[in-house]
Amino acid sequence: xxxxxxxxKRVYRSFKSGRDIVPVLQDINISVNRLEFLCxxxxxxxxxxxxxxxxxxxxxxxxxxxxFEGADIASLRGEDxxxxxxxxxxxxxxxxxxLNPTQTVSEMLSYPLVRHKLAPRGRGVLQRVHELLELVDLxxxxxxVNKYPHQLSGGQRQRVSIARALTTEPSVIVADExxxxxxxxxxxxxxxxxxxxxxxxxxTIVFITHDLALAKYFAWDGRIGVMYLGRLVEIGRTQEIxxxxxxxxxxxxxxAIPEPDPEKTRSKQHIQLRSEDIPRLTxxxxxxxxxxRCPWYMAEVCDQEVPELSVSFQSGSxxxxxxxxxxxxxxxxxxxx
Amino acid sequence: xxxxxxxxxxxxxxxxxVVYRTDRGDVKATANVSFELRNGEAMAxxxxxxxxxxxxxxxLIRKLPRNAVxxxxxxxxxxxxxxxDVLELNSRQLREFRWNECAMVFQGAQNAFNPVLKIxxxxxxxxxxxxxxxKSAVRKRALSLLQLVRLDPxxxxxxxxxxxxxxxxxRTLLALGVLLSPxxxxxxxxxxxxxxxxxxxxxDVLNDMQRQLNFSIIFISHDLSLAAEMADHVATVYxxxxxxxxxxxxxxxxxxxPYTQGLLTSVPTLEHTQDMLQSIPGSPPNLITPPxxxxxxxxxxxxxxxxxxxxxxxxxxxxxxxxxxxxKDRLIESRKTRV
Numbered sequence: 192x193x194x195x196x197x198x199x200k201r202v203y204r205s206f207k208s209g210r211d212i213v214p215v216l217q218d219i220n221i222s223v224n225r226l227e228f229l230c231x232x233x234x235x236x237x238x239x240x241x242x243x244x245x246x247x248x249x250x251x252x253x254x255x256x257x258x259f260e261g262a263d264i265a266s267l268r269g270e271d272x273x274x275x276x277x278x279x280x281x282x283x284x285x286x287x288x289x290l291n292p293t294q295t296v297s298e299m300l301s302y303p304l305v306r307h308k309l310a311p312r313g314r315g316v317l318q319r320v321h322e323l324l325e326l327v328d329l330x331x332x333x334x335x336v337n338k339y340p341h342q343l344s345g346g347q348r349q350r351v352s353i354a355r356a357l358t359t360e361p362s363v364i365v366a367d368e369x370x371x372x373x374x375x376x377x378x379x380x381x382x383x384x385x386x387x388x389x390x391x392x393x394x395t396i397v398f399i400t401h402d403l404a405l406a407k408y409f410a411w412d413g414r415i416g417v418m419y420l421g422r423l424v425e426i427g428r429t430q431e432i433x434x435x436x437x438x439x440x441x442x443x444x445x446x447a448i449p450e451p452d453p454e455k456t457r458s459k460q461h462i463q464l465r466s467e468d469i470p471r472l473t474x475x476x477x478x479x480x481x482x483x484r485c486p487w488y489m490a491e492v493c494d495q496e497v498p499e500l501s502v503s504f505q506s507g508s509x510x511x512x513x514x515x516x517x518x519x520x521x522x523x524x525x526x527x528x
Numbered sequence: 529x530x531x532x533x534x535x536x537x538x539x540x541x542x543x544x545x546v547v548y549r550t551d552r553g554d555v556k557a558t559a560n561v562s563f564e565l566r567n568g569e570a571m572a573x574x575x576x577x578x579x580x581x582x583x584x585x586x587x588l589i590r591k592l593p594r595n596a597v598x599x600x601x602x603x604x605x606x607x608x609x610x611x612x613d614v615l616e617l618n619s620r621q622l623r624e625f626r627w628n629e630c631a632m633v634f635q636g637a638q639n640a641f642n643p644v645l646k647i648x649x650x651x652x653x654x655x656x657x658x659x660x661x662x663k664s665a666v667r668k669r670a671l672s673l674l675q676l677v678r679l680d681p682x683x684x685x686x687x688x689x690x691x692x693x694x695x696x697x698x699r700t701l702l703a704l705g706v707l708l709s710p711x712x713x714x715x716x717x718x719x720x721x722x723x724x725x726x727x728x729x730x731x732d733v734l735n736d737m738q739r740q741l742n743f744s745i746i747f748i749s750h751d752l753s754l755a756a757e758m759a760d761h762v763a764t765v766y767x768x769x770x771x772x773x774x775x776x777x778x779x780x781x782x783x784x785x786p787y788t789q790g791l792l793t794s795v796p797t798l799e800h801t802q803d804m805l806q807s808i809p810g811s812p813p814n815l816i817t818p819p820x821x822x823x824x825x826x827x828x829x830x831x832x833x834x835x836x837x838x839x840x841x842x843x844x845x846x847x848x849x850x851x852x853x854x855x856k857d858r859l860i861e862s863r864k865t866r867v
Contacts, residue, residue: 234723374576380807408796447728449753456757
């Protein structure tokens with residue numbers, strides 16, 4: 192068996208919107224390795240949430256194959272399919288919307304245990320609920336079991352949401368912007384707890400975020416995949432991407448982010464885009480979809496051919512980029528405007 | 529006799545306290561807040577959700593919800609050496625104060641435009657309701673402002689809001705905000721919910737605008753990076769109080785309050801190779817029954833008996849850097865040992 196748990200192979204996904212067909216994902220190839228921290232980053236509308244939902248089986252792809260432990264999930268039936276759904280769980284972004292307001296914490300956590308017969312009814316279920324709350328640091332447990340969501344703070348709700356994802360003992364968790372609605376001062380605590388879960392429970396975590404600094408912190412020993420307008424444009428080891436981004440879009444993004452350090456942030460060089468308008472998904476430009484904004488755009492190359500992900504010519508690393516000039520070994524030099 | 533202010537101070541908030549009356553009791557959203565805003569400066573109010581930073585800004589333009597009561601305080605505003613207390617303005621004066629003197633750009637600005645009116649109409653209406661009826665002059669001013677925010681002026685002026693992207697709407701709104709040349713612009717979470725590259729464009733545009741039009745900015749944000757980038761002065765707001773106030777470098781490099789310090793060590797950066805990050809334990813207090821003494825004490829590593837009983841005053845060091853903490857010395861010591 193390969194070391195990957197989830198494989199997306201040439202995955203496409205589009206949605207109908209009125210008469211238009213919106214291509215939200217195009218040609219996504221990702222392997223999620225066992226026990227790795229993988230971060231998908233990108234701006235709104237880049238398809239990162241859709242990718243997360245496809246990984247969990249909550250959305251079928253329009254084309255392409257999703258494999259779980261080497262088996263195409265579209266072919267799974269009966270117990271095999273149930274095992275896949277138990278094994279891959281999602282944590283949603285908004286803890287104010289994702290918890291049922293009419294259920295207590297205990298009810299929320301018991302239901303999947305009973306439904307999937309994961310703990311003996313009665314005492315067994317209750318005991319498991321206690322264990323789960325301890326895992327997410329909601330202690331003393333007695334203070335939380337019988338609470339309704341409205342009695343909890345945002346951070347506590349998100350911890351309940353994580354405990355709920357853990358009920359089915361998953362091997363993969365997709366965390367979709369799991370801390371972006373949580374107060375800044377307690378974000379890191381929740382992230383660190385999630386990172387600990389990997390070692391304690393052998394879970395692989397796919398973390399979806401728009402915040403590159405957060406991605407860097409979470410996936411320091413893992414990988415980052417950068418998405419733009421439905422395509423993966425760069426993927427590789429976090430430390431390499433942060434230190435030496437290859438794809439023009441990643442370079443621009445990293446240069447644009449303000450830092451919580453007055454001197455550094457004010458002296459930072461910002462790469463100027465050729466255009467600030469983000470193309471609509473229904474009117475994607477030909478060729479590389481970043482070319483109308485790309486400061487390194489090469490006429491008659493970038494606007495003709497859609498680049499595929501492959502190892503960059505010059506970086507000497509295994510970071511993969513989707514950029515034709517880079518793949519041809521062209522050095523990207525900024526021209527003064 | 530009307531109160532006096534130093535000539536370069538445009539706004540002075542003095543001991544402002546606001547409560548919200550609710551069924552569960554009074555929410556003490558803002559308590560004893562004081563600060564000064566100077567001509568042409570940018571001040572950041574930094575805090576988490578529910579810290580009372582939006583309440584402060586709404587009080588400045590007297591737009592608080594109906595259940596809010598201003599318990600105490602003065603909001604002094606100065607233009608051409610004339611000082612007025614915003615809290616004492618009658619409704620006609622208030623109408624002139626808003627937008628002419630002090631404009632506010634709200635959070636989620638994308639929804640601030642009337643969707644069935646062209647941008648042009650929304651500029652004209654704003655001008656007209658403040659007594660400016662010469663449409664061609666309005667147009668001229670509007671086009672130059674749209675140019676300043678780096679938009680295609682002719683196209684945007686004749687567009688409907690839905691024809692503009694989120695970032696374009698935000699920039700159009702900034703232009704509309706300064707249409708009547710206010711001295712103060714209040715920005716509530718100006719970049720939240722915008723994409724990184726759009727955020728960058730907004731920051732750059734704001735810097736340009738401030739340089740050219742020379743207004744003062746108060747911006748409210750939970751984003752420390754934004755404050756680091758744009759602010760001259762930073763105030764940290766916790767549980768309705770300003771707990772620290774100082775120049776941007778004082779706050780980021782020589783913080784004197786454990787809460788500010790805690791915020792700074794809980795945000796990852798891109799610069800450092802591997803961050804040593806730590807959350808602040810616990811969560812922000814309930815403002816109906818806030819803790820006694822220093823409101824931060826239940827979450828603070830320095831807290832002792834004094835902190836539980838007495839609320840520390842906001843006191844200044846030699847450089848005018850204000851902080852409300854009983855244990856500044858220990859805080860400075862601990863910073864030395866860490867570095």
